[in-house]
Amino acid sequence: MGRSPCCEKAHTNKGAWTKEEDQRLVAYIKAHGEGSWRSLPKAAGLLRCGKSCRLRWINYLRPDLKRGNFTEEEDDIIIKLHGLLGNKWSQIAGRLPGRTDNEIKNYWNTHIKRKLLARGIDPQTHRPLSVAAAAGPERPGTNSHQDHLAARSSCSPETSCAGRSSDHDSGVSAPRLGCCIDLNLSISQPSQPSLPSSSPLPVKQDAEATNSAMAVVVSRATVSTSYSDGKNICLCLNRLGLQRGDGCTCSHV
DNA sequence: AAGCCGCCCAACCGCACCGTG
DNA sequence: GCACGGTGCGGTTGGGCGGCT
Incomplete structure (x- = not known):
């Protein structure tokens, strides 16, 4: 049995x-x-696996790719979104136009992880290392109701780039997710307090199911940010891959 | 100059998800 | 509901390269 390989590896x-x-x-x-x-x-006359072609195109050949170093602004967005x-x-990657998931993944593993560790922040939990160690392993997204993520603290004064120009043309329509903004990212429970037992959502039993459930919670969460002036921005809809109505109670247009 | 070492990143692999019949 | 094919995603690997001794 088993599925057929995606391509004839011998050729x-x-x-x-x-x-x-x-x-x-x-x-x-x-x-x-x-x-x-x-x-x-x-x-196309290529002796390559289809997956390999797709990867090559997405990660390297696509015309809209932005090559080059990540900016501090992109760093902060990555850190916060990872949180x-x-x-x-x-x-x-969907929130960073011109960047690929592979690129971000590599950048995270080679640069940002180290950067966070140097700041005494656990890259997985986004909590201070001492707290993370005491609390034990915890994945982002498992934070309970209105748990403001420690990622907030990751925008330290030395990287908060006060006075930095905010005209970075990221392709993300305003409001921009820049470090000049006091990004107060949080996930709160959706308006419905709990899912009914007859919920159509799949109920699984293992650890993997926990991740799936987590994803559901995130996808149904109301994700918002607030400027330091108190104005809230909705990051639902396409900004975080969420759909209108998936727990979004804001009145964005 | 040569060898070693660590870092970076392109690419691969396996699995999960989704659509279709 | 089930099987299957196609596609997408995340983890991992390994080759190339630069710095150091």
């Missing part, structure tokens, strides 16, 4: 992509568009 190239392969892939996608990854390699979403790299 596919692996490892680094050549310029010619890149050109073939780009030319094919320009002509036919994305999608049908499984059949794409054959159609909210955990290792949901694709969702974090």
Whole structure:
């Protein structure tokens, strides 16, 4: 039994992509568009697995990719979103135009983790290391009702870039998620206090189910930020991959 | 100059999810 | 409801490169 492999491994190239392969892939996608990854390699004349083609396109060849170093502003957004979403790299990437999940994941593991540890913050829990150690392992998103995330404290004075220009054109329409804003990210319970037992949501029994349930809680949560002047911004809808009505009680347009 | 070491990042792998028949 | 195929996601790996001794 078992599913068939995604491609015939014996006849596919692996490892680094050549310029010619890149050109073939780009030319094919320009002509036919994305999608049908499984059949794409054959159609494009590539000896590659469809997954490999997709990855190459998404992470490297896409024309809208922003190459280069991450800005302090992007750092802060990543840290805060990680505090909210955990290792949901694709969702974090969705909030950073031009960045890929792979890029962010790598950047997190190589730079931000270290940066947080240097500040005495546990990169997984976003709590001070001493607290995190005492509280034991805890994943972001498991924070209970209105638990303001410790990620707030991650925007330390030395990185809060007071006076920094806020005209960063991130492609995210205003309000911008910049470190000049006192991002007061929080997750609160949705308006309905608890899910009825007849909830259509899947009920699982294992640890994986806990993660799924967590994702549900996050996706149904009302996510808001507040400026230091007290104005609230809704980050639901597309901003965090949430849908209108998924626990959103705000009156955004 | 040569060897070693650590870091970075592109790419791979396995699994989960989703749509369809 | 179930099986299957396609796609997406997150964790991990390993090659290349630069710095250090």
